[in-house]
Amino acid sequence: MTARVLVVDDIEANRRVMKAKLEARYYTVMLSHTGEHAISSAIHQQPDIILLDVMMPGMDGYEVCRQLKSNIATRHIPIVMLTALTDGDDRLRGLEAGADDFLSKPVDDFALFARLEALSRYNAVADELRTREAANPHTANFTEHEMSTLSKPASVLVVDQNNQEARRVAEALHKVGHEAETWIDAQKGGIKFKELDLIILALSGQRHDALKLCAQMRSLREARDFAIIVTCDEKDEQRAAEGLRIGASDVIQTPLDLQELQARVATQVRRKRYIQILRKRVDTGLELSVIDQLTGLYNRRYMLERLQLWMQRSSVDGKPVSVVAFDIDHFKTVNDVHGHEAGDLVLQEFSERLRTNIRPKDIACRPGGEEFLVIMPETPGDLAYIGAERIRHAIANEPFLVERKNEEIRVTVSAGVATHYGEDALLADLLHRADQALYKAKENGRNRIEKLAA
Numbered sequence: 001m002t003a004r005v006l007v008v009d010d011i012e013a014n015r016r017v018m019k020a021k022l023e024a025r026y027y028t029v030m031l032s033h034t035g036e037h038a039i040s041s042a043i044h045q046q047p048d049i050i051l052l053d054v055m056m057p058g059m060d061g062y063e064v065c066r067q068l069k070s071n072i073a074t075r076h077i078p079i080v081m082l083t084a085l086t087d088g089d090d091r092l093r094g095l096e097a098g099a100d101d102f103l104s105k106p107v108d109d110f111a112l113f114a115r116l117e118a119l120s121r122y123n124a125v126a127d128e129l130r131t132r133e134a135a136n137p138h139t140a141n142f143t144e145h146e147m148s149t150l151s152k153p154a155s156v157l158v159v160d161q162n163n164q165e166a167r168r169v170a171e172a173l174h175k176v177g178h179e180a181e182t183w184i185d186a187q188k189g190g191i192k193f194k195e196l197d198l199i200i201l202a203l204s205g206q207r208h209d210a211l212k213l214c215a216q217m218r219s220l221r222e223a224r225d226f227a228i229i230v231t232c233d234e235k236d237e238q239r240a241a242e243g244l245r246i247g248a249s250d251v252i253q254t255p256l257d258l259q260e261l262q263a264r265v266a267t268q269v270r271r272k273r274y275i276q277i278l279r280k281r282v283d284t285g286l287e288l289s290v291i292d293q294l295t296g297l298y299n300r301r302y303m304l305e306r307l308q309l310w311m312q313r314s315s316v317d318g319k320p321v322s323v324v325a326f327d328i329d330h331f332k333t334v335n336d337v338h339g340h341e342a343g344d345l346v347l348q349e350f351s352e353r354l355r356t357n358i359r360p361k362d363i364a365c366r367p368g369g370e371e372f373l374v375i376m377p378e379t380p381g382d383l384a385y386i387g388a389e390r391i392r393h394a395i396a397n398e399p400f401l402v403e404r405k406n407e408e409i410r411v412t413v414s415a416g417v418a419t420h421y422g423e424d425a426l427l428a429d430l431l432h433r434a435d436q437a438l439y440k441a442k443e444n445g446r447n448r449i450e451k452l453a454a
């Protein structure tokens, strides 16, 4: 995976060395020599990752970081701070300024590329989601609710066979409002991966292979969103870099500076939630694309998809699937006499009655106009007929109130039932048979249900 990296350093030799290193690994490199230049470059060229020197004359790295993270055009770009100092305070200042990660100078190649890869991976997911989301124009900015979830307390699991150390970490996270449990304590109650935001995984001094555990956790399906922070001592740094490669999101060196830990937990949780919000929005967007806007029923596209699926299942397990095609009688007259607005109200009220008179597993769709179709999975024709009769009654027995005009309209519906019994048949044939039955119902006087002999 490659990316466009903006390297910010006041010393020319440093920029040159970094550029050579990155280009050797096929990264595309942009260079800035001052903080001001870096900000303008980030806004206009939108790099994927920024490597930012801390010590610069004029605007220093912290200030650059703060400005980039408070600008809507650049705040999504991950920033790795390069610091000559290994001082904890220094790192803490950077994290408070919003930095996503740190590397000490001189930069160790292995750690550098592992981090760049981890960040590129994060970017790839975020980009993909942002792109899909952009297809839906209704959701341009985060809502207040979404913003507040970004900083909500997190649920954290601490995995360390040294339970005393694990408890110390959990305690430190409790202090800043998170829910934290140690692996050993949590196992008693069963671990709910779905609710976890973050795992802190000790690498050094463990009897198990923590990296293997990391990979396994990453591959859990329900767990695709949680972040993993690996902790390790100095001699395990190479393995930690390996951890970043296989799915850890961050590494912290032991002995743990608890303040740094708290700051990094906050960063990781924010990032994880950001992805979650985007993903949820994408899912909602998909939901919107299968729902008929006027009636809230499923649209034609979804209807065909689901029907295909149920017919395939039926071919495997032999359970019949029925469809009932509905058509409102004389709907054109409703529109002509009462107007299109009343027509829409009738369609909505009809849909509501349809929805409340089917079983939970039935799928009510509006393929178009005044046509409706209910898919009844695992249902033989005679049962589908009874279901359709119930719906017909619900429509015909109670006049429709067209609210704004305070008018009552008598509405009836005709329907045709067709059933797929697991034989080889095409979806189009099944729909055609339902239509034929519907046609027969119209011919035989409307306000009735017909079923073709199977």
Ligand SMILES: [Mg+2]
Binding pocket: 009, 010, 011, 053, 054, 055, 056
């Ligand atoms: Mg410098």
